[in-house]
Amino acid sequence: MGSQAVLRGVVRFLLGLRYRVEVRGLEAVRARGAHKILFLPNHPALIDPLIVLAALHKDFRPRPLANAARTDLPVIGWMARRVGTVLIPDLTAPGRADMRAVAAGLDVVRATLESGDNVLLYPGGRLSRGPEERLRGNGAVERLLRAVPDARVVLVRQRGLWGSCFSWGAGREPGILRNLPRCLAALALGGVFAVPRRDVTLELVEPSDFPRGAGKAEMNAYLEAFYNATPNPVVRTPYFVWQRRPA
Numbered sequence: 001m002g003s004q005a006v007l008r009g010v011v012r013f014l015l016g017l018r019y020r021v022e023v024r025g026l027e028a029v030r031a032r033g034a035h036k037i038l039f040l041p042n043h044p045a046l047i048d049p050l051i052v053l054a055a056l057h058k059d060f061r062p063r064p065l066a067n068a069a070r071t072d073l074p075v076i077g078w079m080a081r082r083v084g085t086v087l088i089p090d091l092t093a094p095g096r097a098d099m100r101a102v103a104a105g106l107d108v109v110r111a112t113l114e115s116g117d118n119v120l121l122y123p124g125g126r127l128s129r130g131p132e133e134r135l136r137g138n139g140a141v142e143r144l145l146r147a148v149p150d151a152r153v154v155l156v157r158q159r160g161l162w163g164s165c166f167s168w169g170a171g172r173e174p175g176i177l178r179n180l181p182r183c184l185a186a187l188a189l190g191g192v193f194a195v196p197r198r199d200v201t202l203e204l205v206e207p208s209d210f211p212r213g214a215g216k217a218e219m220n221a222y223l224e225a226f227y228n229a230t231p232n233p234v235v236r237t238p239y240f241v242w243q244r245r246p247a
Contacts, residue, residue, distance in 0.1 A: 025204035041156035142216035163234035
């Protein structure tokens with residue numbers, strides 16, 4: 001068994017102590033092949049890249065595009081390097097150097113797709129501030145599909161993470177380090193007792209009508225309609241069995 005398979009097994013085991021993940025549509029995507037796919041998820045919580053990668057890595061090994069500031073942390077940074085993550089700067093207030101770094105990152109992603117490998121890219125470019133995904137004027141998807149027009153497009157809609165302490169749905173800006181002690185305590189107890197688990201669904205759809213030849217405004221409108229087609233309510237799941245589950 002390879003090192004990546006071992007790492008994938010460990011991550012899936014640890015995630016399983018807290019999350020009950022249902023993946024829909026994976027078989028249909030896999031039946032059409034496992035190459036040259038651009039996976040496009042919504043981004044409700046800081047933890048969801050790990051959940052999506054754990055679900056997709058065995059069959060597709062997608063190379064993620066990620067915010068360097070979010071991955072420059074112990075363990076997380078090491079794991080990001082292990083899966084070939086392409087890092088770009090935080091674009092909250094980008095300067096010229098940041099924009100050049102983003103362009104270089106997208107060139108790596110383009111080359112990855114052209115070689116037949118797969119890519120995991122968040123069209124919103126940042127964590128969702130509300131229950132609905134808003135892409136604003138982001139043009140990464142349009143740029144990549146213009147450069148690699150024969151790339152497959154698979155959309156990933158996530159539900160169940162809005163309201164997590166890793167999301168803005170918890171009522172404040174989320175932070176990994178701030179919540180880490182509680183998460184580690186829950187994982188430790190999860191190895192001994194049955195701790196409450198958060199139900200998460202990932203819906204994979206490879207649409208035949210995606211407007212790949214259109215401009216970014218039409219593409220973004222299509223993506224927003226897909227991500228926001230079903231409600232994304234606040235879900236608060238306690239970490240410990242003695243805590244009351246919110247109504």
